[in-house]
Amino acid sequence: MADLKPILLVEDSPKDLELTLAALAKSQLANEVVVVRDGAEALDYMFCRAGYAARRGGTPAVVLLDIKLPKVDGLEVLAALKGSPETRQVPVVMLTSSREETDLMRSYELGVNAFVVKPVGFREFFEAIQDLGVFWAVLNEPPPRSVRPQRGPKPESG
Numbered sequence: 001m002a003d004l005k006p007i008l009l010v011e012d013s014p015k016d017l018e019l020t021l022a023a024l025a026k027s028q029l030a031n032e033v034v035v036v037r038d039g040a041e042a043l044d045y046m047f048c049r050a051g052y053a054a055r056r057g058g059t060p061a062v063v064l065l066d067i068k069l070p071k072v073d074g075l076e077v078l079a080a081l082k083g084s085p086e087t088r089q090v091p092v093v094m095l096t097s098s099r100e101e102t103d104l105m106r107s108y109e110l111g112v113n114a115f116v117v118k119p120v121g122f123r124e125f126f127e128a129i130q131d132l133g134v135f136w137a138v139l140n141e142p143p144p145r146s147v148r149p150q151r152g153p154k155p156e157s158g
Helices: 012-028 038-045 074-084 101-110 122-139
Strands: 007-010 031-038 060-067 090-098 116-117
Touching: 007 012, 007 038, 012 031, 012 122, 031 038, 038 060, 038 074, 060 074, 074 101, 074 116, 090 101, 090 122, 101 116, 116 122
Parallel strands: 007 031, 007 060, 060 090, 090 116
Antiparallel strands: none
16 A cells, blocks of 8 residues: 555644644544644745755645745745645645635635635534545545656757
8 A cells, every 4th residue: 555645734723723633533534634833834844844854755645725824824835835846736725714805816826726715613614624634635636656747848959
């Protein structure tokens, strides 16, 4: 069996973090859930920098990303991930309380894979997280490993 990729959860709200972790646990996913609390830490994790420099490389199965984050906001994190050949194919789901149309539009312009507004009710929130976890960590078929990021045109020989 292949190694399971972790789920990266980028969330600064203690309440939303607790509920999200409980819902993912109830889904009985075997994937490790890595939690970071701000956008800068998310980028450090993804690019193996700072406190994550010794982290074994590899990308998560999915990044669950809040928009309103300290240090570096979620849209900036999304832009960095989708702008890098090493991380552009990692599925990113905006999981946010924001109902602002500009956040939705900008997220899709930057390449988000899904935009989910956190339901207000406990049960709805819990069910939404369970469904997200199962879909992205189990059901979604990622690109084959043989697909490598494009690095630009090859020089012509001649």
